[in-house]
Each structure stands twice: as structure tokens, then as C-alpha cells.
Amino acid sequence: MSAAAIIDIAGVNAWYGSSHVLRGIDFRVGEGETVGLLGRNGMGKSTLLRTILGHVREREGAIHVAGRDMSRAKPHEVARLGVAYVPEGRGIFPNLTVRENLLMAARAGCNGRRDWDEGRVLDLFPRLKERLGHGGQQLSGGEQQMLSIGRALMTNPDCLILDEATEGLAPKIVHEIWNVIATVRGTGIASIVVDRNYRAVLAHAERVVVLEKGLVAMSGAAAELAAAPAALDRYLGV
Numbered sequence: 001m002s003a004a005a006i007i008d009i010a011g012v013n014a015w016y017g018s019s020h021v022l023r024g025i026d027f028r029v030g031e032g033e034t035v036g037l038l039g040r041n042g043m044g045k046s047t048l049l050r051t052i053l054g055h056v057r058e059r060e061g062a063i064h065v066a067g068r069d070m071s072r073a074k075p076h077e078v079a080r081l082g083v084a085y086v087p088e089g090r091g092i093f094p095n096l097t098v099r100e101n102l103l104m105a106a107r108a109g110c111n112g113r114r115d116w117d118e119g120r121v122l123d124l125f126p127r128l129k130e131r132l133g134h135g136g137q138q139l140s141g142g143e144q145q146m147l148s149i150g151r152a153l154m155t156n157p158d159c160l161i162l163d164e165a166t167e168g169l170a171p172k173i174v175h176e177i178w179n180v181i182a183t184v185r186g187t188g189i190a191s192i193v194v195d196r197n198y199r200a201v202l203a204h205a206e207r208v209v210v211l212e213k214g215l216v217a218m219s220g221a222a223a224e225l226a227a228a229p230a231a232l233d234r235y236l237g238v
């Protein structure tokens with residue numbers, strides 16, 4: 001692995017009260033790399049993302065983001081290093097318009113880059129262009145998800161974290177979201193993608209990590225895992 005890591009964690013444990021959820025995780029995302037994170041319900045995928053992002057406070061282990069020690073950092077400090085988060089269940093501002101949601105998120109990237117602005121985000125999501133003045137709560141589920149991704153891109157991230165971005169959406173919209181993920185990947189932004197559709201994850205990621213009860217059960221090149229359906233079946237029950 002030659003590329004520098006945007007995210008590099010080692011021996012990470014995390015707890016919710018007395019519940020020990022992450023049990024010694026090593027996980028790495030290279031610059032510009034797309035990593036798929038798989039595992040059945042409750043295996044710790046969202047907790048791993050939220051631990052990297054600084055949202056889970058009860059944690060131990062080494063967490064480096066863009067080469068900086070973020071082991072004890074707060075969420076805004078991690079965000080400032082260029083990590084954008086599209087949480088499960090979206091997280092847009094329902095009382096603000098589409099345009100306000102986007103502009104509120106706007107800022108330069110880590111090295112002053114401003115590759116992504118309102119115009120470029122709207123080119124990626126033509127549906128949002130038609131609804132610029134609509135309130136967040138007036139949008140369909142798919143449009144809200146697009147707005148959530150659009151907001152993340154407005155921060156000019158080096159790494160985009162998507163937790164179940166296609167959850168509950170119509171097939172046509174799901175297809176559009178995967179196309180956006182592919183487009184973003186093509187621009188060189190790294191990403192971590194959690195999705196129930198493991199086939200789509202294998203098709204869009206370079207590398208895949210499978211969690212089982214808070215541990216990495218399996219990891220490897222997406223092409224290798226796609227060729228080992230029996231092993232995937234064991235951990236994903238597919």
C-alpha cells in the first residue's frame with residue numbers, strides 16, 4: 001500500500017456504557033480509496049464510523065486522520081481535517097431551504113480547495129436544482145438523501161463517509177445514488193460506504209472490510225471477496 005492514509009486506526013475499542021461494541025479494530029482508508037464496510041445488523045458498522053468521527057466518546061486505541069492523532073478529538077476537529085459524514089437517517093435541516101442547507105455547509109477543503117460549490121453540487125443533483133427554494137421537509141426521501149450528500153460535498157472533503165445512503169429509497173433513486181458515489185470516487189475523494197446491498201458495495205469499492213460482533217472478520221480487495229461467495233455468506237448470511 002503506497003498511498004498515504006486519510007484514516008488509519010489500530011486496536012480501537014468502543015463502548016456504550018457497559019456494552020463493549022468495538023473489540024480491537026484495525027482499519028485504514030488510503031487517500032482517494034473507496035472502502036466498503038459490511039456486516040449484519042448490529043455488528044458495529046455505524047459505531048465504527050461514529051468512533052472515527054469522534055461521536056463515540058467511550059473509546060480506546062489509535063485513531064489517525066490525515067496523519068494527525070485524533071484519538072481524543074471532538075467531531076468538529078475530525079471534520080476540519082476533511083472528513084464529511086452522511087449519517088443514517090440523513091440529517092438535513094428541515095426548516096431551511098435546499099439552497100440554505102447547501103450554503104450553510106459550504107467551506108474550503110483542507111488545503112484551501114474549493115472544487116465543490118453550489119453549482120457543481122447542483123450539476124450532480126439536477127433534482128435539487130429544481131427544488132432550490134423548497135424546504136428540507138418538503139423533499140422526498142431520495143431528495144433528502146441527495147441533499148445530505150450535497151451538503152457533505154460542499155465541505156470539500158478528502159473523505160466522504162456514507163452510512164446506508166440508499167436505505168428505504170426507490171430502485172431508480174438507489175441507482176442514482178450509486179452513480180453519484182461512482183462520480184465522487186472518480187474525482188479522487190476517498191470514501192467509506194456502508195450499505196445493505198453487498199453486491200453494490202463490492203462493485204463500487206476497491207477494498208471491503210466485514211465486521212462481525214465488533215471485530216474485523218474479513219477484509220480484502222473487493223474483487224477477491226466477490227470471488228469468495230461462501231466466506232461472504234458466512235458473515236453476511238446472504
Ligand SMILES: Nc1ncnc2c1ncn2[C@@H]1O[C@H](COP(=O)(O)OP(=O)(O)OP(=O)(O)O)[C@@H](O)[C@H]1O
Nearest residue numbers: 016017019021039040041042043044045046047048
Ligand atoms: N447509542 C447506543 N447506545 C447503546 N447501544 C447502542 C447504541 N447504538 C448502537 N448500539 C448497539 O451497539 C451495537 C452495534 O450497533 P451499530 O449501530 O454500530 O451496528 P450496525 O452494524 O451499524 O447495524 P445496522 O446494520 O443495524 O445499522 C448493537 O448491539 C447496537 O444495539
Ligand SMILES: [Mg+2]
Nearest residue numbers: 045046047088
Ligand atoms: Mg448502522
